[in-house]
Amino acid sequence: MLQSVNxxxxxxxLTRALTSLGVPGQVRTADGSILLSLKGGxxxxxxxxxxxxxxxxxxxxxxxxxxxxxxxxxxxxxxSPGSVRLLNDAGVNWVDSRGNVRIVAPPVVLFxxxxxxxxxxxxxxxxTAEAPTRLHWGGAAMDxxxxxLSSSPGEISVTALSxxxxxxxxxxxxxxxxxxxxxxxxxxxxGAKKRRRxxxxxxxxxxxxxxxxxxxxxxxxxxxxxxDPWRFLVDQxxxxxxxxxxxxxxxxxxxAIAPFxxxxxxxxxxxxxxxxxxxxxxxxxxxxxxxxxxxxxDGANLRLRAADKRVLKRTRDAGSIRTVSVARVYADLLxxxxxxxxxxxxxxxxxxxx
Numbered sequence: 001m002l003q004s005v006n007x008x009x010x011x012x013x014l015t016r017a018l019t020s021l022g023v024p025g026q027v028r029t030a031d032g033s034i035l036l037s038l039k040g041g042x043x044x045x046x047x048x049x050x051x052x053x054x055x056x057x058x059x060x061x062x063x064x065x066x067x068x069x070x071x072x073x074x075x076x077x078x079x080s081p082g083s084v085r086l087l088n089d090a091g092v093n094w095v096d097s098r099g100n101v102r103i104v105a106p107p108v109v110l111f112x113x114x115x116x117x118x119x120x121x122x123x124x125x126x127x128t129a130e131a132p133t134r135l136h137w138g139g140a141a142m143d144x145x146x147x148x149l150s151s152s153p154g155e156i157s158v159t160a161l162s163x164x165x166x167x168x169x170x171x172x173x174x175x176x177x178x179x180x181x182x183x184x185x186x187x188x189x190x191g192a193k194k195r196r197r198x199x200x201x202x203x204x205x206x207x208x209x210x211x212x213x214x215x216x217x218x219x220x221x222x223x224x225x226x227x228d229p230w231r232f233l234v235d236q237x238x239x240x241x242x243x244x245x246x247x248x249x250x251x252x253x254x255x256a257i258a259p260f261x262x263x264x265x266x267x268x269x270x271x272x273x274x275x276x277x278x279x280x281x282x283x284x285x286x287x288x289x290x291x292x293x294x295x296x297x298d299g300a301n302l303r304l305r306a307a308d309k310r311v312l313k314r315t316r317d318a319g320s321i322r323t324v325s326v327a328r329v330y331a332d333l334l335x336x337x338x339x340x341x342x343x344x345x346x347x348x349x350x351x352x353x354x
Contacts, residue, residue, distance in 0.1 A: 224301060
């Protein structure tokens with residue numbers, strides 16, 4: 001059950017945040033909600049929700065509610081570093097009484113906070129009223145966002161992105177323009193001299209990861225006899241697929257990239273779709289392979305995901321295995337829910353840093 005919130009106090013907190021940012025705007029209450037209007041005509045209506053004293057347990061209770069909405073503004077006197085991570089990972093809007101704020105509600109994008117381990121940030125941007133309020137996540141946008149999240153370039157080059165991803169320069173330019181419109185990129189100059197940089201990589205990751213969870217790949221689930229998932233993968237499974245491109249994800253990938261005190265309930269691999277359809281059934285049923293793997297609906301400890309070449313192109317070495325991009329491992333962990341989200345938060349803090 002949501003706690004009641006003092007609407008005037010929440011509006012005061014938001015006004016204080018605007019002042020600390022130096023953002024020209026107005027905050028007022030109307031019809032049980034908060035209306036934030038910024039100079040230039042951009043505005044957004046928010047519903048204030050209390051998170052009590054701002055401790056992680058209180059934040060988790062709010063985020064666990066079935067009624068969670070994108071127009072929520074979660075309010076507390078202050079938020080602990082752990083609470084800030086929870087709020088940012090959930091992609092929700094929040095404000096405290098100290099002038100710290102995160103609002104990603106196009107056409108308004110505001111930040112005035114420091115995350116755990118981050119340098120102080122005081123940034124703000126307002127997307128113009130003509131900008132689209134919802135980004136079209138087509139194949140090119142998904143792929144280019146993952147490339148940017150994986151490479152974190154200082155300066156973004158259309159030509160370099162086109163070469164790295166295989167998308168045409170025209171398509172790359174259009175996608176970058178849409179990223180710019182929602183506030184994730186900043187640009188200077190024009191024409192051939194236009195220069196773009198990532199400005200809000202955290203919100204980009206939040207939005208991209210959400211879309212990854214909404215578009216899960218086709219997968220085969222199996223149960224194999226194994227005592228140690230890591231040894232099974234390295235000593236039994238991978239030697240049987242020496243020429244197959246693959247990329248580990250979720251639990252075992254996170255363990256390889258940023259070890260966390262957690263067991264590995266499922267070995268999760270991206271493999272070529274063609275191999276999954278043609279070779280895996282033979283391998284799984286071959287008594288000589290000693291995998292003793294059988295397809296199951298529940299209780300799987302091995303999951304093989306059909307991947308396209310772009311996902312596998314970004315695999316990286318992580319000790320004795322290869323993993324998909326860190327951003328994709330993070331998104332796949334979030335999709336699992338439960339304690340996998342704790343592993344995802346640790347991975348984001350240690351390996352991504354945004």
